[in-house]
Amino acid sequence: MTTTERDEARRDEARAVVGPVVRVAVPERSIVHDLRAVKIVLHRELIRYGRDRMRMVSGLVQPVLWLLVMGTGLSNLMTAGGGGAAGSHVDLKTFIFPGVCAMTVMFTAMFSAGSIVWDREFGFLREMLVAPVSRSSIVVGKCIGGATVATLQGAVILALAGLAGVPYDPVLLLELLGLMFLGAFALTGFGVMMAARIQSMQSFFGLMQMAMMPMMFLSGALYPLAGLPVWLTVLTRFNPLTYAVDPLRQAVFSHLSLTPELRRTFDPGVTWWGWRVPVGLEIVLVLLIGLVLMGVAIIEFRRSE
């Protein structure tokens, strides 16, 4: 048999196995196509989250420790000093509950963003970057996906609301979910922006540790932001996380029956030179920060070859 005959034979054989050719005409780039790309990048985040039970469980350890162990332990200090009839006492667990929600969302969001570094190390990022879609759709998909996953993890914490003395009011729960999604979106944007530049998982997590701890301690997650020394007041006001935690706390406290004095002590809000920043502005601020960070991330990914 000559080479061509062999080719012919092989061709017939191959046709017999796989049938006629189904050719695909890949369409021109369009908004619809970019949206499909956003959706599949998001979908992948969800599949991966769903498959990674370890991550779900390990993501819960820290918040539960804060809420149940630290919350219970430290509330001894508080009851020693005050306490009394209903409405005249705030459990520390209730107080830090919004903070713990924010922390959970923050860690999960960062972890999701870190998966970009992971994808780069394992080559999958390349598969995404060579596709005929805009890099923005990949970054947007990643940010929304990370935010969704973080909100799901936050929802698990919401299930523990009763343990912290927070009522299971459907309106409150929806409010909290929405606020958590918003915060998670901004944080994923931050993480993705960092991940665009970083080559190894180790340095990403090192950097995240370095950024997350101060952000958490300076956010009002664990203490009220009133009556602080000036230096600490200034630092907390510059921390974006502050504006993600405060609406959560206000939502929780508006659903508790408390005396006005207690509400003022434990839920003082965020002030700028004595002016109380309204929740609406805080929400807009967080959204803006998220969009700007995501924009920077998009520029960085566009620039990389």
Add this chain to the structure above:
Amino acid sequence: MPEDGAPAVEVAGLVRRFGSVEAVRGIEFAVRPGEIFGFLGPNGAGKSTTINMLCTLLRPTEGSARVAGFDVVRERDEVRRNIGLVFQDPTLDGYLSGEQNLRFHAELYGVPRAVLPERMRRVLEMVGLWDKRGDRVQTYSGGMKRRLEIARGLLHSPRVLFLDEPTVGLDPQTRSSIWDYIRDLRATEQITIFMTTHYMDEAEYCDRIAIMDSGRIVALDTPERLKAGVGKDRVQIRTDDDQAAIGALAERFGLAATVAEGAVTFAVSSGEAFVPRLFAELGMPIRSVSVSRPSLDDVFMSFTGSTIRDAEGSSKDWMRMAMRGRSR
């Protein structure tokens, strides 16, 4: 879309520099539609850099390239839509199943949903992974992963499929089965295949080969013609004093010999007839002698002065690492 007969890949004056290192130094070639075109050369010769430029992953420093009729710089998206890629390093998500990996690709490339199931089934059956499509890719063997990547590269019916070292790191049996798939592909998919390899035996399967060395194309032709061009047999002798032997060969026969693979190696026409003369006139003891017909190895050697394995061992690896670092 290019009309029939227009080159699937067309490259003119292509140059790529990384700082002061010139990885690709001005190459020209054209690949015909439907061809299996091989890029052969040691690691660090500039093959991966060239392929990355053709795939729009790397911008050329100078020169131009058209793939499937589109300019790789100005019409990047059109190029991307019309090519399939299988990289040297895996680019699969191990947490997803084989099918989910393909679905991800289909969505990114905008494969119409109506034809997707059929197309997916076809490419998976072609590489023999239809039954394994639900398994997580983590559990796949190296060969299965590579096959899945080939299936994925074909999912959107590209006109040109780029395979960067598709068989590197695989056992011989898997390598040969990958080659079966590649040849079936050409028969059934009307596709042009552009591949790089540094395995000589695999280069034989290509319709045409470009030999690349230190960033330049030093030869380009069919494997048969390249071998015929060498025209000489390869003789390798082992002696007690290689340097003296090289000197003696130059002095008495006017032959340029080098040490390759631990033996004094040179090329002569009709090697068998030369051996008796060699023993009679070299004037020093010969411990063993071997004569071989020209292979692609000899072609490579005649153009670059070293065997591909020896070239591999040289200091060029750092260059490849530098390039891979950049191309990410």
